[in-house]
Amino acid sequence: MNLKLRASQSKVQEPVEIKITGSKSESNRLLILQQQYPNLSVANLSNSDDTVHLKHALESDAQTLDIGHAGTAMRFLTAYLANQPGKKVILTGSQRMKERPIGILVDALRYLGAQIDYVEEEGYPPLQIEGKSLKGGEVTMDAGVSSQYLSALLLIGAQMENGLHLRLSGKLTSRPYLEMTTTMLTDIGLQVTFEDNHISIQPQKNIDQVEVTVESDWSSAGYWYGWVALQPAGYTVKLSAYKQISLQGDAQLARIYEKMGVKTRYGTNEITLTKSQEFEQPDGLEFDLTEQPDQAQTIFATCLGLGIDLKMTGLHTLRIKETDRIAAMEVEGARFRESEITSTSNSIHLHFPSDSPFNKTVRIDTYNDHRMALAFAPLCLKTDLIINDAGVVSKSYGDYWDDLKLVNVDITEI
Ligand SMILES: O=C(O)C1=C[C@@H](OP(=O)(O)O)[C@@H](O)[C@H](O)C1
Numbered sequence: 001m002n003l004k005l006r007a008s009q010s011k012v013q014e015p016v017e018i019k020i021t022g023s024k025s026e027s028n029r030l031l032i033l034q035q036q037y038p039n040l041s042v043a044n045l046s047n048s049d050d051t052v053h054l055k056h057a058l059e060s061d062a063q064t065l066d067i068g069h070a071g072t073a074m075r076f077l078t079a080y081l082a083n084q085p086g087k088k089v090i091l092t093g094s095q096r097m098k099e100r101p102i103g104i105l106v107d108a109l110r111y112l113g114a115q116i117d118y119v120e121e122e123g124y125p126p127l128q129i130e131g132k133s134l135k136g137g138e139v140t141m142d143a144g145v146s147s148q149y150l151s152a153l154l155l156i157g158a159q160m161e162n163g164l165h166l167r168l169s170g171k172l173t174s175r176p177y178l179e180m181t182t183t184m185l186t187d188i189g190l191q192v193t194f195e196d197n198h199i200s201i202q203p204q205k206n207i208d209q210v211e212v213t214v215e216s217d218w219s220s221a222g223y224w225y226g227w228v229a230l231q232p233a234g235y236t237v238k239l240s241a242y243k244q245i246s247l248q249g250d251a252q253l254a255r256i257y258e259k260m261g262v263k264t265r266y267g268t269n270e271i272t273l274t275k276s277q278e279f280e281q282p283d284g285l286e287f288d289l290t291e292q293p294d295q296a297q298t299i300f301a302t303c304l305g306l307g308i309d310l311k312m313t314g315l316h317t318l319r320i321k322e323t324d325r326i327a328a329m330e331v332e333g334a335r336f337r338e339s340e341i342t343s344t345s346n347s348i349h350l351h352f353p354s355d356s357p358f359n360k361t362v363r364i365d366t367y368n369d370h371r372m373a374l375a376f377a378p379l380c381l382k383t384d385l386i387i388n389d390a391g392v393v394s395k396s397y398g399d400y401w402d403d404l405k406l407v408n409v410d411i412t413e414i
């Protein structure tokens with residue numbers, strides 16, 4: 001499905017209210033925990049494809065489980081299934097999933113006694129997993145490639161006879177996601193400590209009855225920050241259901257987007273985003289996104305729209321996500337207006353030699369990456385925009401196109 005988007009900058013009006021589905025990161029952790037601790041109940045689960053895939057995989061008796069493009073589901077299921085005696089499955093995913101490394105997690109699980117074999121290429125899915133009752137204990141893992149490997153192991157930590165003592169080596173990446181995991185474990189009643197580079201989880205097979213409500217997805221809120229940033233002063237939208245104190249690292253969007261003129265007001269379970277009257281556009285911005293990797297495309301598209309020079313660092317995980325996101329930004333970003341875009345293995349620079357106009361109609365590819373479509377869509381405020389394979393958004397935010405219609409974006413299938 002290819003979509004054409006047209007929009008004009010809105011007059012200041014009564015704010016539209018958008019309700020965004022639950023966080024996919026919180027939901028995916030809770031599904032794995034719920035399977036091991038049936039006393040846990042969950043409200044406001046994400047309706048994203050990734051969460052639905054994980055839920056189906058956990059409920060399935062099939063011998064082959066295909067989790068599509070869902071990276072966290074792949075990593076979390078690998079650890080979970082490895083600790084399920086009697087289970088024998090092949091865990092696989094999309095072609096891209098077969099290119100996303102998993103060796104660090106498999107090595108750690110094997111070290112703890114797991115039976116996992118590579119079906120095709122060493123270090124990559126698909127995996128053949130024969131579940132065992134793992135004893136747990138001490139293990140060291142490289143923390144610099146993906147925090148998902150660490151979270152995967154932590155989620156089964158308390159179910160192992162000796163618990164888990166995890167030592168992190170290297171420079172930790174995506175820290176807020178790891179802290180989300182340790183906090184959630186503590187919140188449901190498990191004993192966890194996280195000091196320096198050492199995380200310990202005490203063994204515990206059962207918990208008391210507890211209900212957790214998933215906060216809405218802050219990564220999805222990012223596209224609304226981008227949308228508001230490109231509007232005239234005074235423009236407002238309301239998003240629910242959000243809290244000021246969040247488990248999600250992307251809640252830092254409120255601080256990040258102040259620099260692009262968006263103010264955040266926190267209400268009861270909602271946030272109000274307003275384009276500031278006082279905003280003076282900076283010539284250039286610089287962000288280290290080691291802790292908010294999923295916002296790279298969003299910030300890039302906003303700066304492209306506003307004409308702000310941008311330097312983003314800390315992007316080393318982007319090359320192994322749904323697509324090589326640094327390469328995708330470089331190629332697709334260049335379609336909008338004259339600019340210089342350069343990159344390294346872990347950074348991207350956007351520079352405007354002059355105040356260049358937008359090309360009349362722009363068509364972008366999305367590379368099976370939801371965040372390419374989600375992040376670039378607000379640029380329809382600047383030019384008529386055609387998004388190829390726009391259905392990709394369902395990986396995290398399937399209601400996006402309907403929500404954009406609420407703010408008067410004219411969307412047609414072409
Ligand atoms: O644990 C999680 O829920 C996630 C961790 C991050 O991955 P990395 O740790 O690989 O950067 C993030 O990019 C991903 O969207 C979700």
Ligand SMILES: C=C(OP(=O)(O)O)C(=O)O
Nearest residue numbers: 069070071072073294321
């Ligand atoms: C990187 C992402 O997801 P995953 O790694 O779970 O596929 C994402 O949603 O941006």
